[in-house]
Amino acid sequence: MKQNLLLFFFFSAIAVPLIAQKYTISGYISDKETGEKLIAANVFDQKSIAGTVSNNYGFYSLTLPADSVNLSFSYIGFQPQELRLLLNKDITLDIKLGTSLNLEVVEVIGEKLEKIEETSQMSRIEVPIEQIKKVPALLGEVDVLKTLQLLPGVQSGGEGQSGLYVRGGSPDQNLVLLDGVPIYNVSHLLGFFSVFNADAIKNVTLTKGGIPARFGGRLSSVLEINMKEGNMEEFKGEGSFGAISSKLTLEGPIVKDKVSFIVSGRRTYVDLIARPIIRKQARENGNEADVKLHFYDLNAKVNYKINHKHRLYLSAYSGADVFGIESKDNLENDDFTDIKGNTDWGNLITAFRWNYQISNRLFANTTFTHSRFNFDFGSEVADVYQGERDFFSAKYFSGIYDWAGKVDVDFIPNPNHYIRFGGSATNHTYEPGALQFKLEFDNQPIDITLGSENTKSWEYTAYVEDDIQLGALKANIGLHANLFTVDGEKYTSLQPRLGLRYLLNNDIALKASYTQMTQNINLLTNESLSLPTDLWVPSTKRVKPQDAWQAAAGIATTLWRQYEFSVEGYYKKMRNVVSYKEGASFIGVENDWQDRVTQGDGEAYGVELFLQKKKGKTTGWIGYTLSWNWRQFDEINGGDRFPFKYDRRNDISIVVSHQFNKRLSLTGAWVYGTGNAITLPLYRYEYDLEGIGDKNSFRMDAYHRLDFNLSLESKKNQFRRWQGIWNFGVYNAYNRNNPYFVSSGRNNETGQPVFRQFSLFPIIPSVSYQFKF
């Protein structure tokens, strides 16, 4: 009955505005200089007080009564355009916005941008790439995810880690989409750097709650990262030289205004420096040695505008960490011992997209994607002695591979409705950890493979959602349906979504949201370390899908015309979250992974405060989160609930950026977080038993750190294409010994047993040079 009433209300609301004669203005909004489509640009008719925003492909559609209209098109950092038209027929209007010439213009534009209190979406933050590039970073390596960790409700796992813990969730509960394709491993070098190359990225949006129905598959958040499309107008390049890596991005038209490309690469070069030294030292000892130690990312995209209605995109990302060592000890009489070891892991994703503007109110996007993450660890020992060869190798491999297709349709019948619907099908293949041994003794080969077998699953989704405007009330109502099949088992779920905004006297918005989410794939992860050995596994007959509901409410307002302020409270309940059992670990292939895990519940609640200044010479934000985060498993901690490792009572971040003049800016960031909850043995009895009280009952020291980044741009010259920016950074400016992990040991002087806290990064200065041409 409730559903019928909802449908009646829904269709009535659509039908009423259709009675009057109306016409539609539609088209694309793009960057005048690059041709890049602008996402979420504003279109507003000041006469009828009606507006819309462009979608992920820059498409907009605004249907208004037949009359003269006074349209404004605006986007942050761009000069707005205003147009007066007589609307007596459907109009196709592509808009190209030029970038602002100076800071004062930015301030003027800001007045016309959508204010925080005007959006129906809550718990959603978009961080401009230019701002991300200015935030101080470890070793000067610009990092998208670490910038997001500075936002309220988002926490880092620990020193230098790029994993995101959003409102009590774990990193596997974040749906990370690169050009709409899920990416499974978001970090390099044991979690210290994220895989996203900021030079290749157009925009980054994180949704922590009130997740719209078009997204699904994860419990806690959606992180959308869209790659640039490639400059349609002229050939451009940018890059950087840093302490650990260099980057280069090239983009330009293949056929002007028709086909464009972008290629972006990043590679670290520690091994290039270390390799000659290691080789030389080995040679001096009569041996041979080699080392591989790097990570890389490669992004590429081709964008083909067939005509005004059709557009094709082909994008790819490949990134990997490559660690390897090889040594050959040369003995007498041609005998030798050859030892090789490697640890490689990485992602490969590809996406083919077809944009089809079916009509001036209907826009479809069809996508085919492939995503894979695999981890390989191997070692080989070959021993040749008096002509006889003995050989041993061990290899551990795991991974996940997806093939998917989906269709997303935007239907914009009138300014009061923005309807989205679509569906998808995904085939997952899981390789949940296998160990392969090969031995050869006296020419007798032995080949053994141990571990869990590959599993396949299918996941189907369908959704519908509508952004509804009813006077001061704006709502996003949606439903996400999911069917997951694995090994003959079927799991279905219907996930309602609701986001509400009520505007009080045009300045203050009351917002609320309710979200239900289901997650059918799980990451088995060790709580103590961030390792690429983490396994992606499906829900099975024994391991049920995770699900969660989250309710949030808050107030948003703009203070003194330039400070955005919001307060949000949230409560999240999670079921069937997965954890290793007590005593279990990712090592061990003697039993199935399902025997090593258990499922339980999670509960997270808290309050987030966010004060942001976007305009003027001084910009930045202050974020504060007060939160609680609990887990309860029947088979862990005697069934009693315990604080999650990343339960963080207080989390503060302050980011301030000041533009001294057109060339010089200084950004500082200070973070504070309550120490992680860890488990330590506190007492012992009998000869070997140790008591730990309750799980995660010990708190590490609080984490706090101050970073700076000073940016100095080269003088701009209209006759010179080359532009350079020097970045001077300081990480951990007051050299705080922040806790990374705690372990037992003995005092060097007294020999007494002690517990020691290990810190990773002292104060680290960095210099990098960015360039554009």
Place this chain on the structure above:
Amino acid sequence: MQNIKYLIYIVFSFLLISCGEDFFDSITEIELPEHEPQLAVRGTINATYLDYGSWIRVGHTLGILDTNKFEEIKDATVQLYEENVLKSTYEYAENTWYVGEVAEMKEGKNYTLKVDSPTYGSIEATQQLPKKVSVMAATYEANAAVDRYGERGDEITVQFQDPAGEKNYYIISVTGTYRFESPDTSFVWDNYGLYASPVDPLLEHLNQLYLTDSSFDGDTYTSRVRIEPMEKIVYREEIESQPIESITVRLTSITKDYYLSQKTISAFRDNDDNPFAEPVVLHENVEGGTGFFRLSITDEFPIDL
């Protein structure tokens, strides 16, 4: 530009202030909360084997960094109550544990262990003695079993009726009986615990084979274990090898606390040296201190070979 100079001064001041003696020392010792020693009790009583199947150890906890050796507490008052009526007082037997004379324990009754130490205070723990579950049938077949680890051996089956409507926990064990010629040349019989490995997938291999009735509550259930064929012959120093002449299957009904304490102790011991293993919280059920008190009762079923 004046502002920039100040800022640069501030940044470098931070750097200089930070430059102490241990500037790049990344390891620091941390303080743990002071540990107040508590009474620690480990007590197990099997109602079937009251003479030798029961033991109560009394000690105290030490802080994890305390290097003192453990010492048994020998002057504690250890008492067993049946439905709050004193049943027996246990005495410390030198170099072993506390022992007491208990004539009989009754299924379904509550038993409370109270331990009082002049130094470490007192604890108590209560357990209800489970109902004895009888073995309905047991069989032996040579070379008929392949266990979970792929090892072939002799198969023992145990059939029993699980009481309905309650969660029950069991241990399945097997002993062999052989003839033992004692120094006075008379023949006596002795039992020898046989190593049993799981064939039944529901069996948990802890220090023994444990079973819960989660998937067969109230049903007649048959479990299977494997024993090592070679173990049918017993070797002892003082006698020549003797063949096992009969096998006894034991079905021990245990309390939930028994099961959980053993499960966590096994998990702890199995992974004590694995740095990647998840921490284990030992299951405890005593109030006022630490440790466990647990009850069990056993039914036997002999099989002649």
